[in-house]
Structure formats: C-alpha cells, structure tokens
Amino acid sequence: MGLVRKIAIAILLISFFTFAAFFGRLPALRNTPIGFLYRVLWIHIPRGLTRIDQALTGGRISTTTKRYAHTLWNDRHPLVMIFFILLLSISELLFLPPAWLLMTPFRRIFGSILLLLPYLLLYTSAASDPGYITPSNLSPSWTLYPYDFTIYHPGQTCRTCRTLKPARSKHCAICKRCISKMDHHCIFINNCVGYNNQHWFLLLLLSTAILISYAAYVGLSLLSGEILKNLSSWTITGKGYTWAQYLNIWGWALQEYTRIGAVTLLCLLTAPLVWGLLGYHLYLIWAGTTTNETMKWSDWTAEMADGFVFKCSIPADRRKDLTVESRVTSWPAESQQVLERTEDGKPPRKLDVPGVGEWERVWTLADIENLYDLGFLDNLKDVFLRRKEQ
Numbered sequence: 001m002g003l004v005r006k007i008a009i010a011i012l013l014i015s016f017f018t019f020a021a022f023f024g025r026l027p028a029l030r031n032t033p034i035g036f037l038y039r040v041l042w043i044h045i046p047r048g049l050t051r052i053d054q055a056l057t058g059g060r061i062s063t064t065t066k067r068y069a070h071t072l073w074n075d076r077h078p079l080v081m082i083f084f085i086l087l088l089s090i091s092e093l094l095f096l097p098p099a100w101l102l103m104t105p106f107r108r109i110f111g112s113i114l115l116l117l118p119y120l121l122l123y124t125s126a127a128s129d130p131g132y133i134t135p136s137n138l139s140p141s142w143t144l145y146p147y148d149f150t151i152y153h154p155g156q157t158c159r160t161c162r163t164l165k166p167a168r169s170k171h172c173a174i175c176k177r178c179i180s181k182m183d184h185h186c187i188f189i190n191n192c193v194g195y196n197n198q199h200w201f202l203l204l205l206l207s208t209a210i211l212i213s214y215a216a217y218v219g220l221s222l223l224s225g226e227i228l229k230n231l232s233s234w235t236i237t238g239k240g241y242t243w244a245q246y247l248n249i250w251g252w253a254l255q256e257y258t259r260i261g262a263v264t265l266l267c268l269l270t271a272p273l274v275w276g277l278l279g280y281h282l283y284l285i286w287a288g289t290t291t292n293e294t295m296k297w298s299d300w301t302a303e304m305a306d307g308f309v310f311k312c313s314i315p316a317d318r319r320k321d322l323t324v325e326s327r328v329t330s331w332p333a334e335s336q337q338v339l340e341r342t343e344d345g346k347p348p349r350k351l352d353v354p355g356v357g358e359w360e361r362v363w364t365l366a367d368i369e370n371l372y373d374l375g376f377l378d379n380l381k382d383v384f385l386r387r388k389e390q
C-alpha cells in the first residue's frame with residue numbers, strides 16, 4: 001500500500017508541475033495557483049539560482065546554462081516530441097505483454113487501432129506546413145480572413161519577414177516565420193499550430209485522450225477480473241467493502257500486476273490533462289478565437305475596464321486600400337466596427353481609420369462583435385474543411 005500511494009503521489013505531482021510549467025502562462029490561469037507556480041518555476045527559481053551562481057563562480061555556470069536554455073527555448077528541436085513518443089511507447093511496452101493474454105479479441109483489435117492513431121496524427125501534425133507565409137504565397141493567405149479593425153489592422157508588416165501581416169497571422173519566434181491563423185507553437189509536435197494543421201492537432205489530442213482513457217478502462221477491468229478470481233464476492237464498485245478494504249484490494253492488484261497497474265495509474269492521472277487541453281481548444285473554436293488571440297482579447301479587456309476603449313461603425317461601402325488588404329476574402333463576413341484605445345480616456349480624434357459617426361465608449365467584450373466567430377458549427381467547419389483560397 002505504502003509504495004503504491006507513493007508512486008501515485010509522485011505521478012500526480014509530476015503531472016501537476018508539468019501542466020503548470022507548460023500552461024501556466026495562459027491569461028485564464030494568471031491569477032490561479034497554476035499561474036503562481038509557473039512564475040515560481042520560470043522566474044523566481046532561475047533568478048535565485050543566478051544570484052547564488054554570481055556569488056559562487058561569478059556567474060559562469062548561469063552564462064553557460066543560459067546559452068543552452070536559449071537554444072532549447074528559442075529554436076526548433078524535437079526533445080519534447082521524443083519525450084512524448086518515448087512515454088507512449090514505453091507505456092505500451094510495459095502494458096501490452098502482460099495484458100495481451102487477458103484481453104478479448106475485440107479489445108485487441110480496437111486497442112491496436114487506437115494505439116496507432118496518435119503516432120500517425122503526431123506525424124501529420126509535425127510534418128505538415130502549418131501555413132507559412134512567404135512573399136510569394138502572401139496573397140492566398142491574406143484572402144482567408146478579413147481585417148477586423150479590432151485586433152488586426154491592415155498595413156502592418158512583420159519586422160523579421162518584412163511581409164505584410166494577413167489578418168489572424170503571427171510571426172513565430174521559434175519557427176522564424178509568419179504563420180496563417182497562428183494558434184501557438186507546440187513543443188510536443190515541434191511545430192506551430194496554424195491554419196493548415198490545426199485539424200491534425202485537434203485529432204491528435206482527441207486520439208490521445210481516447211487512447212489513454214481506453215487503456216485506463218481496460219487496465220482497471222483486467223485488474224478487477226484478476227481480483228475476482230481470488231475474491232468471489234468482488235465487484236468493481238467495491239460493494240460490501242469498507243474504503244480501507246477496497247483500497248487495500250486495489251493495492252494488492254497493483255503490486256501483483258505492477259506493469260499493468262503502473263500504466264493504468266499513469267493513464268488515469270494524465271487523461272484529465274489531455275481531455276482538459278482538448279476541451280480548451282474546443283472552447284476556443286466555440287468562441288471563434290485562438291490561443292494567440294485570447295492574449296490580445298485579454299489586453300483589450302483590461303483597457304476596456306479602465307474606460308480607454310472606443311468603437312465606431314464602419315460603412316459597408318468603405319473604400320479599401322488594395323495595397324494593404326484584399327478586396328475579397330473567402331470569409332463570409334466583414335467588420336462593421338473599428339476599435340481604438342486612447343491614452344487620456346477621451347474619444348479618439350484619429351482621421352486615418354475608416355469609422356463613421358460618433359465614438360462610443362465600450363466597457364466589456366460583450367459590447368463588441370468578434371468577426372471571427374460565426375457560431376460553433378461554422379467555426380468548426382473553418383477548422384476541418386479547407387476553404388478555397390481566393
């Protein structure tokens with residue numbers, strides 16, 4: 001019992017720290033313990049270690065470490081992807097040999113299909129072009145989405161690529177290129193998630209979540225079946241046993257079938273993380289936004305709450321500057337508002353924006369339209385069905 005509990009706590013802690021280290025910078029988690037832990041891990045601890053190194057070696061160790069960390073953090077490398085593949089493969093090698101003999105033919109076939117999918121989808125997500133923007137393919141990518149005059153304005157150029165920035169695109173510092181509908185750079189696939197591969201990324205999350213959950217289910221039912229062989233009154237719900245007895249019996253099964261038990265436990269603990277990540281991405285699709293855009297929206301929310309943001313309408317027949325935006329896009333809507341922030345809280349006096357009429361102060365996101373939200377189903381279609389570029 002003692003050993004099992006220690007392993008369970010260790011896996012739980014590792015999962016929690018990994019989650020905090022990777023996702024703690026998301027704006028939604030900023031004021032939570034996860035955001036706090038992220039800052040401790042990435043800001044306070046490195047700062048403390050640097051100070052100690054300064055005192056001991058004059059900063060030599062931290063200079064070398066920083067150089068390596070810079071390469072690891074700012075360049076494309078498959079380290080985390082290899083870790084992900086190893087974690088999958090080692091778990092499968094541990095689990096399958098002892099479990100295979102106990103599995104029904106249906107579970108063997110279904111399990112084998114589920115097993116292959118994450119590898120295939122990892123390959124398609126990692127090897128595909130996420131939507132790189134180059135001067136030569138700029139014009140197809142800027143007809144995908146119109147500028148919303150809120151978080152994307154025409155006429156802005158990428159300082160690194162020196163190309164115009166199409167609406168919803170972003171420069172990735174790790175890929176060193178601009179990406180169409182950039183969501184985020186994902187270190188698990190060693191690639192950006194963008195317009196061209198976001199469907200592969202979502203399917204990768206879905207297939208991994210299903211595989212982990214199915215493995216947990218099969219593992220639990222196999223262990224329960226083995227318990228039943230020794231304990232004829234056993235049911236998986238533990239009816240007729242006290243909590244202590246119930247946990248003791250599971251503890252016995254986990255120790256007796258260590259390989260199946262350890263992987264089952266790992267699956268049980270990691271499944272919520274993968275489902276959570278999938279849920280977060282489905283939420284982004286429902287809201288018609290991307291990971292990158294949530295950060296922009298979060299900045300706007302803060303400015304709105306201070307009363308520094310104004311909107312006014314855009315006439316339907318406005319003249320477009322065709323040197324910086326496309327006349328037609330394949331998106332079925334056009335922006336009807338322009339948003340401006342001011343320094344002094346007074347309405348803007350700008351003349352170079354296409355707005356007409358009075359400026360109206362906006363206090364919350366609910367007061368403005370999100371041009372990129374067509375409703376959940378149409379947003380989902382935009383992810384899974386490639387629109388023809390104009």
Ligand SMILES: [Zn+2]
Pocket residue numbers: 158159160161162170171172176177178
């Ligand atoms: Zn760029």
Ligand SMILES: [Zn+2]
Pocket residue numbers: 172173174175176184185186191192193
């Ligand atoms: Zn990238």
